Structure formats: structure tokens, C-alpha cells
Amino acid sequence: MNKTVRLMRSCFCNLHFIVAWSVLILFFLFAVNPADAQRGYWHYLVHPVAAVEGDIVRFGDIAVPLTDHGRSQWAKLSEQPMWPAPEPGKTMSFSQERLAGLLRQHIGHAAASARLPSQFVLQGGGQVFLEEEIRSRVVTFLTPKTSNLGEEVSFRDFRLPGHIFLPHAQDALEIEPAAELRPGRNSLRFLIRSVDGRISRRITGTVFLDVWQTVPCATRPMNRGTPLDLDEITFHRKNLAYLRDQVWDGTGGPWQIRTPVGMDQVIYLSALEPLPAIRRGDHVNLLYEGELVRLQIQVQALQDGAIGETIAVRNLQNNNEVLARIRDFETVVVR
Numbered sequence: 001m002n003k004t005v006r007l008m009r010s011c012f013c014n015l016h017f018i019v020a021w022s023v024l025i026l027f028f029l030f031a032v033n034p035a036d037a038q039r040g041y042w043h044y045l046v047h048p049v050a051a052v053e054g055d056i057v058r059f060g061d062i063a064v065p066l067t068d069h070g071r072s073q074w075a076k077l078s079e080q081p082m083w084p085a086p087e088p089g090k091t092m093s094f095s096q097e098r099l100a101g102l103l104r105q106h107i108g109h110a111a112a113s114a115r116l117p118s119q120f121v122l123q124g125g126g127q128v129f130l131e132e133e134i135r136s137r138v139v140t141f142l143t144p145k146t147s148n149l150g151e152e153v154s155f156r157d158f159r160l161p162g163h164i165f166l167p168h169a170q171d172a173l174e175i176e177p178a179a180e181l182r183p184g185r186n187s188l189r190f191l192i193r194s195v196d197g198r199i200s201r202r203i204t205g206t207v208f209l210d211v212w213q214t215v216p217c218a219t220r221p222m223n224r225g226t227p228l229d230l231d232e233i234t235f236h237r238k239n240l241a242y243l244r245d246q247v248w249d250g251t252g253g254p255w256q257i258r259t260p261v262g263m264d265q266v267i268y269l270s271a272l273e274p275l276p277a278i279r280r281g282d283h284v285n286l287l288y289e290g291e292l293v294r295l296q297i298q299v300q301a302l303q304d305g306a307i308g309e310t311i312a313v314r315n316l317q318n319n320n321e322v323l324a325r326i327r328d329f330e331t332v333v334v335r
Contacts, residue, residue, distance in 0.1 A: 041113065043070035044077075046099070048117035049163040051128040052085045059107055062122070063114060073110065082106040086124035089167040094120040127166040129173060134160050138188065138207060141175045149183060150211035150240055157208040161190070164203060170195040178204070183211035183240035211240040215247045218261045227275055228255040228267075238266060245270050274306035277329045286313060286324055287333045299324070299332065 043066055050062040060078025065071045083102060086092045094102070099120050103111035129137075135158050146153045166173060171194050178187035190203040216233045240247070245268040248255075254275035261271050278284055278301045286299040298316055305311035305326045313332055314321050324332035 041067055041069075042115040043067045043073075043113040044110070045115045046103075046117060046120065047130070048119065049121045049123070049128050049130065049165070051123045051126050051165065053125060055085055056081045057083050057085050057122065059103075062120070066115070070113075077107055077110055080107050086122060088125035089123070091121055091123045091165065094122070096120070121163075121165075123165050123167075126168050126171065127173075129164045129166070131160055131162050134164060134190070134205075137173070138175060138205075142181070142207070142209075145177075146181055146209060146211075149181065149209070150213040151237075152210075152212040154210045155207050156210065157185075158205070159207070160205040161203050164190060164192070166192055167200065168194065171200070181209070183209055183243075185209075209241060212237055213240050213247070214238075215240075215243075216250060216267045217264050218267060219263070221263050222257045222261045224257055224260060226257045228253065228257065228272065233267070234264075236264070236266075244268075248272060274309075276304040277307045277326050278311065278332070279304050283316070284313070285331050286315070286322075287327070287331055289333060289335055301332075 044059075044063045045066050046063045052061045058078065059080045059082060060074070063078075065074045083106070096116050096118050099116055100111060103114060103116075107114075138158065138160065139155055142155060143153075164173060171192055174191040174193055176189050176191065178189055185206055185208050188205045188207060190205060191199050192201040192203075194200050214235050215238050217236050219232050219234050222228075222232070238247075243266055248267045248269045248271075253272075255272040256275045257271060258273040259271045261267055280301055280303055282301045283298055284301060286297050288295040288297075299313040299322075300316055301311060301313055302321065303311040307326050307328065310323050310325045311332070312321055313324050322334055324334045327333050
């Protein structure tokens with residue numbers, strides 16, 4: 001009996017020993033320090049382009065840290081010299097594979113946690129503008145120049161160069177519109193101006209302008225020849241970028257409809273024409289003004305016409321036709 005008890009106690013102790021060691025082994029297998037907690041993360045980001053001052057390229061010239069671990073190692077890694085820089089104003093291109101090999105050679109295992117671009121371009125000296133900064137400059141440039149286009153202007157769908165290199169630190173990047181700015185897609189030119197004022201390079205891009213404006217619309221269908229009545233006009237907010245023509249701004253007139261306008265459709269200036277001061281068939285006074293003679297007879301209008309226009313009229317006495325300019329709603333003049 002005692003022998004059996006001793007055997008059971010021995011087995012229990014051995015089992016306890018095995019469990020304890022198993023727990024300890026598992027702890028060492030799965031416990032990680034803070035540096036390893038983000039294993040598999042990208043700790044560094046290498047830019048697709050960079051401009052480097054000096055003779056040697058350092059890791060900090062081409063990359064930035066992304067994580068706490070990356071930032072904790074950055075003071076040491078950022079100053080790590082790697083390879084000779086290009087001559088001032090010259091560029092070097094690297095494939096992703098070649099860049100990865102160089103990084104492994106110079107920064108060791110940290111290269112495995114660096115996110116690399118598919119293509120990397122390096123310039124000696126000068127400046128480089130990435131697309132995000134180019135976009136910011138475009139918005140800053142366009143905002144004051146487009147404020148008069150409508151009630152609200154916004155920019156979208158930028159089609160810009162991914163980067164712009166300036167060969168020298170004193171070169172300047174300038175922006176100009178390729179044509180007068182308007183709602184819709186606009187072309188831009190990026191000019192690289194050297195310190196002596198010469199333009200060394202021109203690059204193009206585009207941006208889409210949404211311009212919102214409250215515009216007049218018809219409350220009912222309007223056919224050709226219908227006088228434009230303010231009671232038949234309402235106003236809606238529209239994006240001018242998608243309107244095909246110049247919108248009537250509510251001035252001038254009196255007007256009549258030249259081309260039909262549907263209900264709730266925008267009233268374009270091209271859809272209007274001056275309301276005739278004289279209509280075909282009206283009897284009006286024809287005034288002849290000569291140097292010594294001034295005559296007045298009654299005639300019949302053969303055409304519609306607005307003030308200032310010339311129309312054909314017929315003499316009611318002899319049926320002769322002449323061209324006369326409309327002076328007012330009752331008078332045409334011939335000289």
C-alpha cells in the first residue's frame with residue numbers, strides 16, 4: 001500500500017514538473033518584446049523620389065519612420081551612410097529589387113521592414129515636390145483666381161505629375177493656367193524658373209472646377225416667341241461645370257424666347273432674343289430725315305424687330321418697300 005502511494009506521488013510530481021516546463025517553454029516561444037510586437041509591420045517608408053544634399057546618401061534622406069519602433073531606431077538609422085549621391089542636378093533611378101539589395105547591404109535587417117516604391121529616383125541637390133505638395137500649391141494658386149466664378153468653387157480630380165524635380169535649390173516652381181479659368185476641366189502649366197529668370201522646363205496638369213451658382217429656370221414650358229415674364233422664372237442651384245452654355249444673368253431685356261425652354265430647365269442667354277418693339281403687320285410712323293426735308297408717313301412693318309434693328313416696311317399709299325431702322329415702339333427712320 002505504501003509503495004503504491006509513493007509511486008502515485010512520484011508520478012504526480014513528475015507530471016507537475018512536466019507541466020511547469022511546458023508553460024515556461026511556451027512563454028519563451030510566444031512572449032515578444034515591444035520591438036517584436038509589430039513584426040510584419042512596415043516600420044519605414046521610402047519615398048518614390050528624393051533630392052539629396054551632400055556627397056553621401058543617408059537613409060534619412062530617402063525615408064521616414066512609420067511606427068513607434070521605427071521612430072525609436074530612427075536616430076541611429078537616419079544617419080546611416082549608404083552610397084555616393086548623384087552629381088548636382090543629375091538623377092539616378094533604382095528598381096525596387098536593386099533598392100532592396102542596397103538597403104540590406106547598408107542597414108541590415110531593418111531593410112525588411114521598409115516599404116519600398118516600385119521605382120525610386122534620386123537627384124543630387126536641388127528640390128523635389130511630391131504630388132501632395134503640388135496639389136496643395138495648385139489649390140492655393142487657384143482659390144483667389146476662381147472666387148468670382150460662382151457662389152461656391154471647389155477643386156477635384158487632380159491630374160498632376162507624381163513629382164517635380166528642381167535642379168537647383170534656388171530654382172522656383174510657378175503655376176499658370178493654360179487658358180482662362182472656367183467651370184469644368186482646366187489645364188495648368190508648371191514652370192521651373194532658374195535663378196536667372198529663364199524657364200528651364202514646362203510640365204502640364206489638369207484640375208476639375210465645380211462651380212455652384214443659383215441660376216434662373218423656367219417654371220413652365222416656354223415656346224419660341226413667348227415673352228419672358230419674371231413670374232414664370234424660378235431659381236435653382238446648379239453646377240456650372242455641367243451647363244452647356246452661358247446662363248442668362250437676369251439683366252437686359254425685355255426678352256422673348258428664341259429657342260424652346262422646358263419646365264425646370266436652365267434659361268440660357270442663347271435661348272433669348274430681344275422682345276420686338278415692332279411686330280410684323282403693325283402700322284407705324286416712317287420718318288424721313290434729310291438735310292433740308294423731314295417727312296412722316298404711315299407704313300406697315302413686314303418683319304419683327306427690336307429697337308435699333310433694321311426692318312422692311314411698306315408704304316401704305318403706294319406699296320413701295322424700304323428698309324428702316326426702329327427708333328421706338330411707334331417709329332422707324334430712314335435717311
